[in-house]
Amino acid sequence: MTHFTLSGLYIYPVKSLAGINAARWQVTKTGLQHDRKWMLIDNDGQFLSQRQHPRMALIKTALSDKHLTLSAPGMDNLMLPLMPVDGEIISSTIWRDRCDALRVSEQADRWLSRFLNADCQLVYQPDNAIRQVDPDYAHATDQVSFADGFPFLIISENSLASLNHEMQLDLPMARFRPNLVISGCPGYAEDSWREIRIGAIDFRLTKPCSRCAMPTIDPETAQTGKEPLTTLNRVRKWENQVYFGQNALHDQCGVLAVGDIVQIKLTGPNQPPI
Structure with missing residues (x-):
């Protein structure tokens, strides 16, 4: 049994806003x-x-015991309750999923609309609003938040190193918005993983992650370029999609920490098969 290490742990409290790099986190x-x-x-x-x-x-984004805080250039910080309870329940759409969501506050809507120069509302997923994962890839009991489709995205450090070598660039891992980063394995080793254990939590890697244009956006400047999609189209394309990283589901709750041992329990053919 081969052992690798969890080297990065990232949380994105608000979908598509900046994430948080943590050393230890609850699952x-x-x-x-x-x-x-x-x-x-x-x-x-x-x-x-x-x-x-x-x-x-x-x-x-920043999290404390009681608050979510948003900050942006030219804006006063916005502090919001960590567990909103009051507010209108409205219907929202993520891709093909319809989800009940709790509207957070008019103050949050104004703050975000002003910075983005676009009308928008901030909503929260109540604990009783269950969103199931695509049954083609998941168990009936698997649930997900407002993520695109799966609870976790896993990428290895050496996959990024391999891609950066192809591009002759040094893009940071933040471009690809993983939750879990693994060190010690060869580049793209995660393509063949089917079941792994990190610390005391088991994961199923059921589907490779197809990539859109988001990794072309510099998270520090919001400027858009051509990479990494140009190179991914050359080296990671399959059936008109490009892939980087693996979507994953978990079998237990618990705690993950940077430094946890990663055990590869089951492997299979590369996904995608390139």
């Missing part, structure tokens, strides 16, 4: 605690992301 039924429990929607209830609004990358 709940929907993934990392507070990960994508908040989301921005437009007036039709459709989720918003950096794909339409690159400036979302400039909004930083």
Whole structure:
């Protein structure tokens, strides 16, 4: 049995806003605690992301025991309750999923709309609003927050090193918005992993992550370039999609910490098969 190490742990409290680099974090039924429990929607209830609004990358997030704090250039910090309880329940849409969501506050809507120069609302996923994972890839009991489709995204350090070598660049891991980063394994080793254990938590890697234009957005400037999609189209393309990283589901709740041992329990053919 081969052992590697968890070297990075990232939480994104608000979908498509900047994330938090943590050393240790709780895992709940929907993934990392507070990960994508908040989301921005437009007036039709459709989720918003950096794909339409690159400036979302400039909004930083911070968590304390009682608050979520948002900060952005030229704006006063916005402090919000960590567990909103009051507010209107509205219907929101993430891709093909319809989800109940709790509207957070008019103050939050004004703050975000002003910075993005676009009408939007901030919503929260209540604990009783269950969003199931695509049954083609998951168990009936698997749940997810406002993430695109899966509770976790796993990328190895050497996969990024291999991609950077192909590009002759040094893009940071933040471009790819993983939850879990693994060190010590060869580049793209995660393509063949099917079941792994990190610390005391088991994971199923059921689907490779197809990539959109978001990694082309510099998280520090919100400027858009051509990489890494140009190179991914050359070296990681399969059936008209490009892939980088693996989506994952977890079998237990508990705690993850940087430095945890990663055990590879089951492997299979590379996904994607390239």
